[in-house]
Amino acid sequence: MTIIDEKIKDEFQKLPEDFWDFKLSTTHDLTHGLHSYPAMMVYPISRNIIKIYKKYQPIETLLDPFMGSGTVLVEGMLGKIPNIYGVDLNPLAVLMSAVKTTPLSFSQLESIESHKNSLSQIKAQAIAESEAFERYIREELRLDITAKNGWGDCAHQYIDAYFKSKNQKFDCKYFTNLGFWFLPKIVVQLQTIKNFILCEEDEAVKKFLSLAFSETVRTTSNTRNSEFKLFRMPAAKLLDYNPNAFEEYFKLLDRNIEKMKDFISCDVFESSVHINYDDTRALNTVPDQSVDLVITSPPYGDSRTTVAYGQFSRLSMQWLGSNSPISDSINIDRALLGGKPSRDKQQWATLGSSTLSETLGRIAELDLSRANDVFGFYVDLDQCLNRISAKMKKDGYLFWVVGNRTVKQQILQTDRILAEMAKKYGLKYLFSFGRNISNKTMPSLNSPSNEPGKSAKTMTKEIIVVLKKE
Ligand SMILES: C[S@@+](CC[C@H](N)C(=O)[O-])C[C@H]1O[C@@H](n2cnc3c(N)ncnc32)[C@H](O)[C@@H]1O
Structure with missing residues (x-):
């Protein structure tokens, strides 16, 4: 360790034990x-790392090679760092990070504001038309809007037939099970709302509007919003569910x-x-030997048994369309770290x-297939x-915020x-420090069995591991 390394370590280790909890x-x-985004980093973590590291x-x-919603990048801007790179393999994370790091002009x-005004002018009529359509589905056709079949899997046919019968053109974004996830x-x-967003010519404005739209999709869908995985509300609750996408969109925009x-x-x-859609296993969008500081929180494990980023993002991406090669959540979750098990024990x-x-x-010893997944x-x-x-760059630092999860009680x-793994790539372990997770936006309980309501206790502590490039 150099004198500078010692000084940095000293400063971090002198801090009170609960300093990093940010309760x-x-x-x-x-x-x-x-x-919103699953497992968002509590921003004072990166703010304080940048503040302390900058002194030395x-x-x-x-660089944040797993940028997610872009927390570290925003803090990098506030810390006035000249070049900032962020990468993620989830297109919704790329949209989020781009909007959060693009200051808008007056x-x-x-x-x-003028987008809001034009939308307000047609709001009352659009709501009346949408309610007439809902009455047509529920009362005239007597469809069960909670059923998987009918409205659930053939919404596009009913929409087409209804608007054709009224001699109206209605361009709708169709995807599998649209009606299962949304009321008529x-x-x-x-x-x-989406048609109005599409009229916007300024790309940065369009992305800003799209992000509020994405959250509107989440909050007005039939999903249980308290969970990151896609589970639908129980049928009984759905029958009385009465969201209003316009109200929600305006509230979120404001x-x-x-x-x-x-x-x-x-x-x-x-x-x-520089925000990029990239796979960190390739990291082609970041120049070699260019990075002084990495702050990142990688996934805790594969999406299937930890946090399902793809499922969280699916409905938004289906509504918005994505220009990535991966456009549905099943593929996103399979493409992320740990998406494919490795079958070779010899390795x-x-x-x-x-x-x-x-x-x-x-x-x-308990479950070989689970060991291969891990x-x-x-x-x-x-x-x-x-x-x-x-x-x-040589001597650059890396701060990894990680959680130690339990699999089969191990x-x-x-x-x-x-x-240990980093050593062979010239990344030397310097020191680490812990934090209690108190308000991170991830469930402290997850659902390894993939069943709603079934959960197992996961970690309540995170560890920040500090490495240095030699
Ligand atoms: C714990 S989250 C990061 C959260 C972020 N710190 C924040 O504050 O929002 C981990 C991220 O890693 C991304 N990810 C997983 N595998 C990836 C890969 N192979 N390449 C790039 N990003 C990946 C996921 O999409 C997810 O957004």
């Missing part, structure tokens, strides 16, 4: 709060405009921000982590470490596994 902080200030080493370039904010009137309301104004007032125009030792090999051995995740994480290392010590 009273929210995740919603400024543009952080423009859209200059930061020209910051005239762009005015365009948003909400489909009409959402499509009407909230987001205020958050954007707060962000602009922080004077954040100095950074050059377990090859990642260079004895902690991982020993833990896999214990899991395999190994698949670390194979991917290892590949990311390799690519991230190639992007680092604790996967990701903090140790990460440090």
